[in-house]
Amino acid sequence: MRAGWYLGGAAVAGIAAYTAGAQARGRMWDPAILRRGPATGRPRIALTFDDGPHPQLTAATLDILRAAACPAAFFCIGEQALRHPELVRRARDEGHLIGNHSMLHRHAWLLTPEATRREIAGGAAALREVLSAPVAWMRPPWGAFNAATYVAARQAQQRIALWSVAAPDWAPGARAEAILAAVLARAHPGAIVDLHDGGRDEAASAEMVAALPALVAGLRARGYDLVRMDHLGSGEGAAGL
Numbered sequence: 304m305r306a307g308w309y310l311g312g313a314a315v316a317g318i319a320a321y322t323a324g325a326q327a328r329g330r331m332w333d334p335a336i337l338r339r340g341p342a343t344g345r346p347r348i349a350l351t352f353d354d355g356p357h358p359q360l361t362a363a364t365l366d367i368l369r370a371a372a373c374p375a376a377f378f379c380i381g382e383q384a385l386r387h388p389e390l391v392r393r394a395r396d397e398g399h400l401i402g403n404h405s406m407l408h409r410h411a412w413l414l415t416p417e418a419t420r421r422e423i424a425g426g427a428a429a430l431r432e433v434l435s436a437p438v439a440w441m442r443p444p445w446g447a448f449n450a451a452t453y454v455a456a457r458q459a460q461q462r463i464a465l466w467s468v469a470a471p472d473w474a475p476g477a478r479a480e481a482i483l484a485a486v487l488a489r490a491h492p493g494a495i496v497d498l499h500d501g502g503r504d505e506a507a508s509a510e511m512v513a514a515l516p517a518l519v520a521g522l523r524a525r526g527y528d529l530v531r532m533d534h535l536g537s538g539e540g541a542a543g544l
């Protein structure tokens with residue numbers, strides 16, 4: 304009973320962290336931060352995957368994307384990229400965009416500016432080592448950022464990318480049907496969809512993997528082209544894409 308109560312508390316805390324991050328994004332609108340592409344022209348959507356690479360979940364995600372000829376973006380945690388570099392290189396080689404999701408996935412609001420700098424620069428350095436090339440984009444963990452994040456991203460020569468459609472694939476108890484339904488219901492032209500192929504909640508990410516084939520097919524059936532995030536075109540915060 305007590306263990307269950309604590310688990311419930313952790314879930315609520317996780318939801319609160321995500322909500323707070325979303326509120327911060329709403330307040331701190333900035334054209335330098337990419338949240339979505341344009342709504343004009345042929346409707347396009349970009350899938351993005353956070354928290355990998357994970358030996359099984361990322362591999363399964365890549366298999367599905369390859370079978371569906373669907374490009375995407377992977378925001379990798381630096382520490383995990385160093386642990387599974389072959390998966391990062393495989394994603395790059397199969398045409399996906401690789402982005403930085405910080406070194407250890409710590410929440411920006413709990414870090415000193417120097418620790419934020421280390422997190423962002425460390426993740427960028429890890430991916431540069433794995434790919435033998437710099438990455439241009441970063442996504443702060445939980446989408447939470449502050450002034451130190453801006454400075455650190457600029458110093459690391461990285462642009463910040465968030466999302467406009469969140470999927471419930473990161474919380475304990477996530478179900479494939481709910482993930483699929485939420486993304487299809489929230490989809491809009493120019494959307495950047497935030498999914499999770501990492502193992503911070505393996506069961507939840509496994510549900511995302513289970514939903515992914517139907518998710519890709521469902522978006523296409525609704526008339527969307529699935530493109531890489533950096534190929535969405537000039538939309539909100541997308542100047543210079």
Ligand SMILES: [Zn+2]
Nearest residue numbers: 353354444445
């Ligand atoms: Zn994350």
